[in-house]
Amino acid sequence: VPDRLIQALEAAVGERHVLxxxxxxxxxxxxxxxxxxxxxxxxxxxxxLEQVAAVVGACREAGVAVVPQGGNTGLVGxxxxxxxxxxxxLRRLDWLDPVDALACQVTAGAGTSLAALQRHVDAxxxxxxxxxxxxxxxxxxxxxxTNAGGLRLLRYGAMRAQVVGVEAVLSDGTVIRHLGGLTxxxxxxxxxGLLCGSEGTLAVITALRLRLVPRYDERVxxxxxxxxxxxxxxxxxxxRTTLAALEAAELFFEDGLALVCDQLGLRRPFARAYxxxxxxxxxxxVDPMPLLAAAVEQLAAEDVAVAADGPRRAELWRYRExxxxxINALGPPVKLDVTLPxxxxxxxxxxxxxxxxxxxxxxxxxLFGHAADGNLHVNVAGAPAEATExxxxxxxxxxxxxxxxxxxxxIGTAKRGWLHLNRSxxxxxxxxxxxxxxxxxxxxxxxxxxx
Amino acid sequence: VPDRLIQALEAAVGERHVLxxxxxxxxxxxxxxxxxxxxxxxxxxxxxLEQVAAVVGACREAGVAVVPQGGNTGLVGxxxxxxxxxxxxLRRLDWLDPVDALACQVTAGAGTSLAALQRHVDAxxxxxxxxxxxxxxxxxxxxxxTNAGGLRLLRYGAMRAQVVGVEAVLSDGTVIRHLGGLTxxxxxxxxxGLLCGSEGTLAVITALRLRLVPRYDERVxxxxxxxxxxxxxxxxxxxRTTLAALEAAELFFEDGLALVCDQLGLRRPFARAYxxxxxxxxxxxVDPMPLLAAAVEQLAAEDVAVAADGPRRAELWRYRExxxxxINALGPPVKLDVTLPxxxxxxxxxxxxxxxxxxxxxxxxxLFGHAADGNLHVNVAGAPAEATExxxxxxxxxxxxxxxxxxxxxIGTAKRGWLHLNRSxxxxxxxxxxxxxxxxxxxxxxxxxxx
Numbered sequence: 001v002p003d004r005l006i007q008a009l010e011a012a013v014g015e016r017h018v019l020x021x022x023x024x025x026x027x028x029x030x031x032x033x034x035x036x037x038x039x040x041x042x043x044x045x046x047x048x049l050e051q052v053a054a055v056v057g058a059c060r061e062a063g064v065a066v067v068p069q070g071g072n073t074g075l076v077g078x079x080x081x082x083x084x085x086x087x088x089x090l091r092r093l094d095w096l097d098p099v100d101a102l103a104c105q106v107t108a109g110a111g112t113s114l115a116a117l118q119r120h121v122d123a124x125x126x127x128x129x130x131x132x133x134x135x136x137x138x139x140x141x142x143x144x145x146t147n148a149g150g151l152r153l154l155r156y157g158a159m160r161a162q163v164v165g166v167e168a169v170l171s172d173g174t175v176i177r178h179l180g181g182l183t184x185x186x187x188x189x190x191x192x193g194l195l196c197g198s199e200g201t202l203a204v205i206t207a208l209r210l211r212l213v214p215r216y217d218e219r220v221x222x223x224x225x226x227x228x229x230x231x232x233x234x235x236x237x238x239x240r241t242t243l244a245a246l247e248a249a250e251l252f253f254e255d256g257l258a259l260v261c262d263q264l265g266l267r268r269p270f271a272r273a274y275x276x277x278x279x280x281x282x283x284x285x286v287d288p289m290p291l292l293a294a295a296v297e298q299l300a301a302e303d304v305a306v307a308a309d310g311p312r313r314a315e316l317w318r319y320r321e322x323x324x325x326x327i328n329a330l331g332p333p334v335k336l337d338v339t340l341p342x343x344x345x346x347x348x349x350x351x352x353x354x355x356x357x358x359x360x361x362x363x364x365x366x367l368f369g370h371a372a373d374g375n376l377h378v379n380v381a382g383a384p385a386e387a388t389e390x391x392x393x394x395x396x397x398x399x400x401x402x403x404x405x406x407x408x409x410x411i412g413t414a415k416r417g418w419l420h421l422n423r424s425x426x427x428x429x430x431x432x433x434x435x436x437x438x439x440x441x442x443x444x445x446x447x448x449x450x451x
Numbered sequence: 452v453p454d455r456l457i458q459a460l461e462a463a464v465g466e467r468h469v470l471x472x473x474x475x476x477x478x479x480x481x482x483x484x485x486x487x488x489x490x491x492x493x494x495x496x497x498x499x500l501e502q503v504a505a506v507v508g509a510c511r512e513a514g515v516a517v518v519p520q521g522g523n524t525g526l527v528g529x530x531x532x533x534x535x536x537x538x539x540x541l542r543r544l545d546w547l548d549p550v551d552a553l554a555c556q557v558t559a560g561a562g563t564s565l566a567a568l569q570r571h572v573d574a575x576x577x578x579x580x581x582x583x584x585x586x587x588x589x590x591x592x593x594x595x596x597t598n599a600g601g602l603r604l605l606r607y608g609a610m611r612a613q614v615v616g617v618e619a620v621l622s623d624g625t626v627i628r629h630l631g632g633l634t635x636x637x638x639x640x641x642x643x644g645l646l647c648g649s650e651g652t653l654a655v656i657t658a659l660r661l662r663l664v665p666r667y668d669e670r671v672x673x674x675x676x677x678x679x680x681x682x683x684x685x686x687x688x689x690x691r692t693t694l695a696a697l698e699a700a701e702l703f704f705e706d707g708l709a710l711v712c713d714q715l716g717l718r719r720p721f722a723r724a725y726x727x728x729x730x731x732x733x734x735x736x737v738d739p740m741p742l743l744a745a746a747v748e749q750l751a752a753e754d755v756a757v758a759a760d761g762p763r764r765a766e767l768w769r770y771r772e773x774x775x776x777x778i779n780a781l782g783p784p785v786k787l788d789v790t791l792p793x794x795x796x797x798x799x800x801x802x803x804x805x806x807x808x809x810x811x812x813x814x815x816x817x818l819f820g821h822a823a824d825g826n827l828h829v830n831v832a833g834a835p836a837e838a839t840e841x842x843x844x845x846x847x848x849x850x851x852x853x854x855x856x857x858x859x860x861x862i863g864t865a866k867r868g869w870l871h872l873n874r875s876x877x878x879x880x881x882x883x884x885x886x887x888x889x890x891x892x893x894x895x896x897x898x899x900x901x902x
Contacts, residue, residue, distance in 0.1 A: 102688075102793045147637050160641065161612070174877050184790045184824045184858040186598050186648050187873045188882050188900065190611065193644035197637055214692065237553075241665065244695055339635045342553045373635045407635040422638045426625050430889075431639050437888030438881075449639065 005062040009044050009086070012054035017045040017092075028069060028087045029080060032134075034332045035385070036077030036413055040067070043087040049167065049175060049206045052088070056204060056443075057173035059086050065443045068200040070142025071113060073134035075335050076412025078146060078199050082447045090141050093206055099124040104212045105164060105181045110141025110205045117210075126212040129156030133321050141205045147197030149408030154240070154372035155247045156213055158408065160196040165209035168195055171439040179209040194434075199410050200445035202438045216245070216283035220292050221313040224301040225274035229346040232276045235299040236371045242295045245284040250320045251371040252277050253349075256327075259366065260319055263326040269319060270303045278371060279320045281313075323368045323379075330364070330381035334390050338398045339407040340374045348401055352378060355397050359389040375407040395421055411449045419451055456513040460495050460537070463505035468496040468543075479520060479538045480531060483585075485783045486836070487528030487864055491518070494538040500618065500626060500657045503539070507655060507894075508624035510537050516894045519651040521593025522564060524585035526786050527863025529597060529650050533898045541592050544657060550575040555663045556615060556632045561592025561656045568661075577663040580607030584772050592656045598648035600859030605691070605823035606698045607664055609859065611647040616660035619646055622890040630660040645885075650861050651896035653889045667696070667734035671743050672764040675752040676725035680797040683727045686750040687822045693746045696735040701771045702822040703728050704800075707778075710817065711770055714777040720770060721754045729822060730771045732764075774819045774830075781815070781832035785841050789849045790858040791825045799852055803829060806848050810840040826858040846872055862900045870902055 009018045019025050020042045030037040041064060046052045059066045068088045069079040081087055093109035099121055100106060108117055114135040117128055132138060132150030142148075144166070149158045156162070167177040168191075176191065195203055226232040229251075236249045254273050261268050269277075278301075282288035289308060296304055307313045327333050340348045349367060356365050363383040369376035383390045391414075395405045399421035405411075411419055419428060432450055435442075460469045470476050471493045481488040492515060497503045510517045519539045520530040532538055544560035550572055551557060559568055565586040568579055583589060583601030593599075595617070600609045607613070618628040619642075627642065646654055677683040680702075687700045705724050712719050720728075729752075733739035740759060747755055758764045778784050791799045800818060807816050814834040820827035834841050842865075846856045850872035856862075862870055870879060883901055886893075 147641075149635055149637075153635065157612075158635070160644070161608075170877075170881065174880075176875065176878050176881060178874070178878065180792075180853060180855075182790045182792065182825065182855045182858075184600055184604065184609070184821075184826045185855040185873075186600075186857045186859055186861045187855055187870060188648075188862065188878065189653075189885055190598075190641075190644050190648055191878070191881065193611070193641050197639075197641055202640075339633045341631075341633065370635075374633065375635045402631055404631070404633045404636040404638055406637045407633075408637055410637045411639065419638060422636075423629070424627065426621075427627050427629065427639065427642070429625075430621065430627055430642065433888050434640055434885070437884050 008058035070139030071137035076414035078412030167207035459509035521590030522588035529863030618658035619654035
């Protein structure tokens with residue numbers, strides 16, 4: 001059967017685009033964190049919708065599961081093979097239609113990288129509402145499948161809020177397509193919304209109709225320091241209600257900043273250290289500096305650095321964005337992405353370090369995240385590779401405080417065992433009902449999401 | 452069997468809340484337009500979640516279908532019984548939790564009217580993002596089930612964009628509940644989004660966690676007149692890109708305005724008549740008048756009336772909102788709610804009257820709608836009660852121009868026969884697959900949405 005499958009795949013996409021040699025497939029077999037690794041039966045690289053449909057059809061016929069993969073930048077093992085699945089790479093579907101300036105929308109192939117999309121729409125004086133650090137590799141299809149959030153969610157929402165229409169291949173090879181881009185269109189179930197965040201378990205997304213937002217060229221970034229988490233969160237609340245132009249409010253801590261400066265040889269932003277930092281960005285048609293300056297006056301910030309020109313803005317952003325790189329340099333970290341209710345976030349920051357000490361005294365815990373959404377990325381460096389206990393105590397603490405065990409990364413392989421912390425058995429049964437209905441043979445990304 | 456069902460329903464909700472007498476059920480058996488009318492086996496009025504679950508369970512056991520009904524203000528026959536179904540009225544589930552000011556959210560029972568919700572959140576200095584004319588009767592559960600749009604969609608989106616979490620009863624009586632209100636929460640399929648717009652066919656919504664928006668007390672309304680549709684749409688495009696505070700942009704025409712003034716005895720807004728009118732509203736923390744005035748300067752408006760104080764604003768709104776009342780006074784109209792792509796809207800306005808003349812020369816066609824979304828309400832007064840031909844030519848024209856046959860009202864009973872104009876057979880088959888999975892016995896609102 002396997003050989004016949006390989007032949008069918010080669011017939012579908014051409015021999016060159018069916019990779020079976022371990023040297024060729026290894027980049028597809030392991031995730032970005034290095035924690036999730038398997039071995040694919042084959043990596044298949046279709047170039048268009050028809051080829052995707054043919055690949056799915058061939059795999060279904062052979063009874064072999066398919067793992068759809070975009071930029072493979074996910075952090076929960078959601079796009080790697082575990083047990084001989086076929087990896088269906090969507091990266092060659094990287095076409096972009098001309099921007100529809102009247103509708104403020106664009107249609108993109110699922111394999112288009114976020115950076116390519118951003119460049120494309122920038123030329124039309126528009127922008128895309130979601131931005132994230134992995135922009136050069138992450139694909140819009142993968143971002144939709146995981147309902148990616150990122151740096152601007154407080155202003156524009158997550159991927160689901162950007163997706164106006166979808167084209168996808170169902171588990172039996174059927175194609176559904178609804179890319180007309182009408183924003184008011186109550187003609188049936190919200191298939192696009194259902195596929196967003198379904199982590200490749202219900203269909204393979206091949207194209208997206210995406211809404212665009214105005215491109216704001218007047219930007220100001222400010223780095224603020226605070227005596228504690230509460231003061232920083234209070235500041236975010238003030239900024240949100242007074243600055244319509246607020247686009248990002250990123251939280252990090254002294255230990256993370258120190259690590260970043262140390263690892264990357266950066267100059268520290270302020271003469272002295274503070275417990276908590278907040279990086280905010282405003283963007284507007286007119287210079288947001290006066291309004292931002294007035295708002296900052298009202299805050300209990302200890303120290304402030306403001307940047308208006310591009311290079312200086314990038315310097316301030318670097319303190320936040322380099323966290324991932326700096327932490328990774330300590331070895332593969334355990335990465336957990338969680339949401340806390342606003343009222344519980346401060347307590348969580350205190351308690352998470354304590355509970356980690358009980359199970360992993362050698363681990364170093366770095367926190368950073370998106371303050372306005374209660375979204376923290378918990379990174380534990382120096383934990384053992386099999387760090388189930390670390391995950392367990394953190395996720396249980398989150399759930400006990402009314403939080404979500406996955407803010408924006410999804411469940412993937414990593415968190416399947418903890419889904420019950422957030423979802424009742426009735427909800428999980430309903431997920432399984434939907435999964436069975438759309439993928440009765442269980443061939444679409446069978447290792448993720450459902451327990 | 453029927454008698455045993457009535458007994459079971461009475462046991463579930465109490466005798467007083469099971470209506471079987473035609474005099475008592477008649478208000479539930481006919482829709483607001485008067486076009487869709489049936490006879491229910493019983494109208495059941497549960498007061499809470501447990502009673503709803505018991506009612507659904509009893510009906511399923513008896514093999515009798517259930518029609519969930521909120522305020523019964525829908526316009527597509529989506530909430531009336533056709534063939535002896537049980538009407539499940541949610542209106543008694545009209546509780547409201549205290550506003551969560553930190554999260555800017557509130558949890559509401561499905562039977563809460565929009566007006567009650569608005570009053571409740573107003574006291575907290577917040578507002579609800581969706582507003583519509585039927586606010587005194589429409590319930591939040593019905594609005595979610597139909598993904599209602601309304602007057603402020605251009606600023607805040609439709610109901611689906613407001614629903615952060617949902618509680619619902621599935622067809623087998625199972626309860627699902629996810630009302631924690633975390634805005635970043637990627638833990639499984641988007642059940643809330645799936646139920647929004649599902650028209651009661653997948654589950655009975657019993658409670659909603661709703662996002663709130665800032666309450667803007669500084670409001671300005673302007674009525675603008677134009678020489679034609681193109682000029683009005685160009686004006687909307689300018690206003691959208693220059694006024695972040697723009698909240699509504701409503702389009703109507705001279706014939707509608709004349710009818711409104713005539714029927715309601717209103718004074719005309721301008722000394723002379725113009726072909727097209729645009730009603731715009733801006734709302735902000737600070738007086739939006741200067742920005743609106745500057746923007747209006749750029750427009751090709753023929754005449755302008757501006758109102759800042761409440762009573763004058765209401766007067767201008769009356770010209771738009773009284774369309775429904777004035778048209779209804781001519782007899783039950785055929786009401787069709789459609790979206791056109793921006794580029795096709797002007798042509799549609801011209802052509803729709805022509806195609807109507809071919810099938811219904813005695814009909815009078817009134818158009819009004821939400822200009823920014825391409826959403827037009829086509830009202831045909833004086834058409835015969837069985838107006839299939841009228842619907843057919845209008846919906847076919849819409850589809851031929853790339854539009855949607857249902858912008859915000861949903862498919863209901865009214866448009867089932869035309870769903871294929873917007874949705875491929877593969878999509879409709881997928882809808883049916885989802886429906887069968889969640890409601891294998893077909894007891895939830897079986898007369899709507901699916902052909």
